[in-house]
Amino acid sequence: MIYSCGQLEVASIEIVNLFDPSDDAYSLPDTELIEGPTDGVTLDSSSSTITWRHSDPNYHYDPTHEVDYAERIYYRYRLNTATWSPWYNGINLMERQLGFWGFDTLSGLHVLQFDYLEDINYQLEIMSKYPTNIQEDNWPDISFSVDVYEGTELLISPAQVFADSGGVFFVNAKLIDVTDFMGMHLEVTYDNSFMQLQNYYLESDSTDFLLQSEGQLINFVSNDPQNGHFQLDLGLAGGSVTGISGTGNVVRLVFEHIGEIGQRSITISSESSVRDVYNNSVVQHIFPGVVSIW
Structure with a gap:
């Protein structure tokens, strides 16, 4: 027995590729x-x-x-x-x-x-x-x-840090709108399974700010990377010493990322304080920073 069939019709298939400039519906990245x-x-x-x-x-x-x-x-x-x-x-x-x-x-x-x-x-x-x-x-x-806050601020700056996995990055402890600054107690904490403090630099990028006064800068540092804790006590000493006013960085902290990707905070403890020439506590706002690893 012989079977016969008519001509087989094949429907045309339209292939759309919007990443191909030759496609009629293509448009540039925008x-x-x-x-x-x-x-x-x-x-x-x-x-x-x-x-x-x-x-x-x-x-x-x-x-x-x-x-x-x-x-x-x-x-x-x-x-x-x-x-x-x-x-x-x-x-x-x-x-x-x-x-x-x-x-x-x-x-x-x-x-x-x-x-x-x-x-x-x-x-x-x-x-x-x-x-x-x-x-x-x-x-x-x-x-x-x-523009959110008024008054003196103590914060981690930049507040948003973006870094590569395994990379090195830095933040500053920064004072904003301080008047007659004479001394500070600073405590910084961080997740030491995510980042390790490699070094710190007092006055880095802030010499003009900290040296406004003719007084002598005296500082004591306690660095405990095993527990993710950094402490700085800083003061101006001398005879007739005027305080420091304005905005500027106090200390730079250099970290290396060692953990998983994602986000972690670098926090300034509520035990931190900033004092003026009359020994008044002048900080009104304390803010952390956040490190984002790509």
């Missing part, structure tokens, strides 16, 4: 900020959440799409630094679980959380690129400021 500070704004909060995605809806998350373009686009950012973060896409972020930077699979948004922002000016930039290494040319670049 980041759209959804939530967060706008250019020129002054925040009245020390925390801020920034979210973003591609500006072209074709690249947004859509459960009906065979390919999730939103999770495959790479991004990097920088905040008040010349150093960019690593490139991460949504897939990378879901694997790494950084904590401060994540990818929302339900919305296709990147979510970045900043805490412990200082009362200073900031510049935030976010850049995208495709898996084909085509990079964004005109990425978002916004300037904003934070």
